[in-house]
Amino acid sequence: MALVIRTHSADGDFGRLRAEFELPESFGADVLAEAESAVMDPSQFIGDREDATDLPFVTVDPAGAKDLDQAVVIDSRRRDGFRVHYAIADVAGFVRPGGSVDTEARRRGQTLYLPDGNVPLHPPVLSEGAASLLPGEIRPAVLWTIDLDSAAEPVDVRVRRAWVRSTEQFDYETVQAALDAGVPHPSLAALGELGAMRRASAVRRGAVELQLPEQAIGGDAGNGWVLGMRPRTDVEAWNAELSLLTGMAAASLMVEAKIGVLRTLPDADAESVDWLRRSAHALGIVWPESTGVSELLTGLDPTLPESMALYACTTRLLRGAGYTSFEGELPGSVGHAGVGAPYAHVTAPIRRLVDRFTTEICLAVSAGAPVPDWVRAALPALPTLMSASDSLAARVERACIDQVEAWMLRELIGGTFEAVVLRAEEARAEILVENPPVMGKCAGANLPEGERITVRLISVDVERRKVAFERA
Structure with a gap:
């Protein structure tokens, strides 16, 4: 029988933690006023858009999410492969370059999530309202259409601005249950097939993905917090593949045009891989010489203790992640070892600063137009801003979990x-x-x-x- 331990109802105040990390409590009056003004005319900074409101988009996010960045329609074209329509919230349609909202977003870097409420990148009137791809609402979006062949490899990519309308808001568990029951929403009917094929593609690319269990905080301040392990559903993994697919497409556009911001991670050196092989041997895990790291990790049972130990050891291979900006000349390394290909963040502009800039580059390259000056001017500073933001987000998340652990175990x-x-x-x-x-x-x-x-x-x-x- 599982041991259920809940913190005292008197616990649950993360105010001290927020103060320790100097997290902002609200937005300034100038930021809020500018955001409210942008809601009145979301195209004041953007030109024409395609009408794609006939596509039956749906969103798939954690339960209760309001800052909805992505909506999808997957069309299985039988023998020809797949067509993925991926709509991304067009935050640039609401943010004036150099304005108050833009300045504050650059200071924050990304949305931070705490058990008692988030610290958003943008004012909620945008992040949970006018920019969010909420169901039943016509929203400005950046629409990616990616055609894939019968092996689920991309053969054509188009990106442009559009008006879209999400028809349903789903969470992972609901979509998983519908797929398991054989009654998926039509827009997601091919998700399982495509997702599994993209996972196989990741193994072929040599992508290094760990499956360590993820701690998650539940409950609330009134009744006490509880700590559990959040299982990753197949739907969550398949949905992540859509984001990765789009991020790789974006990286290809930017590398070809020799301008952009990539998420980079160097390949592990031979010494680190040899060390991991010795660790696997010590754990009793058979690792044939002809088997790569990605293939080995994919074949392990993540519930076994020896598998969890090897996943922990594999983190040594994933060191040195960062952001690399470039213009006119490609950097020495453009790959991401965790993805197995060049990769860029473009699918979460509501929650992550860099996505707004990379998206503008992809739109310009796709249209054969110049990259906007305000984007080019920001490129040198973005890697430092995002690395600092990622570090803060990781420390805040770890501190929240450590705090709940201490409350539970005292x-x-x-x-x-x-x-x-x-x-x-x-x-x-x-x-x-x-x-x-x-x-x-x-x-x-x-x-x-x-x-x-x-x-x-x-x-x-x-x-x-x-x-x-x-x-x-």
Whole structure:
């Protein structure tokens, strides 16, 4: 029986954490006023648009989401392959370059998500209203149409501005249940087939994707917070493939035109791959010489402790991620090892700053037009802005989880728990406590990676958000 631990209802105030990270509580009056004005005329900064309101777009997002960046229609063309219509919120239609909203967005970098509410990149009147692809509403969008062959590889890409209308708002679980029952929405009927083929394509490209379990916070401040492991549904993975497909198409456009911003990650060096092979051997995982990293990881059962330990070890291969801007001359490296191809962020402009700029580049290149001056002027600064924003987002997310862990465990000091050893160091190891799901450090020498052990909770520091275990 699962152990259910809930924080006290008196807990749940993340105000101290928000203050620690100096997160903004609201937008300035000038930003709000400019956003309200933009809502009245979303095309004041943009020219003509195609009418694509006849396409039955749907959105697929986490339950309760309001900042809807993407809407999709997948058309299976039988023997010829697939056609994907992917509509992305056209935030540039609401943001005046150099204006108050633009300036504030550059300061924030991206939307931050906390258990008790998010810190949005743009004012909610835009991010959850006029720019969001909400169902039943005609919205300005950037429309990508990607034709794929019978192997689900892209053969033609078009991108232009359009008016679109989403017909339904779905969450992952609802779409998964409909597909499992054999009654999917027509716009998503081919999602499973296409998604599986794109996953196979990722393996062929050598994409390195980890399947470590993801901690998720549930509950609320009134009833207490709970911590769980959020399983990734097939639908979530397939939906992510659509975003990756579009990001790779965008990168190809920018590389060909020699102007843009790429999300980059260098390939692992031979020494790191050899080290991972030794780790796999130590964990009892058979790794044939002819099998690449991507193929090996895809074939592992993510529920097994030895698999989880190898995923943790594989993070060593994924170091050095960043953003690379260029104009006139390609950088020395344009690839992303996690994707297995050049890749760019373009599918989440409501929530991520760089997407608005990369989208404008793709629109210009596709139309054979000059890239706007305001975009070109921003290119040198974007990598630094986005790297700092990503770092802050990761630290805030980790701090929230650490805080809930401390709240949950503070009355269980001395208790014992089952855990998986993910990665061992000389005198301690990184562990995953299975119930409740807690990532932590365990004191002890020579702890066996990839094995289950019993650990004892020895200390909890709520103020510092620290918990510590030892082998029982």
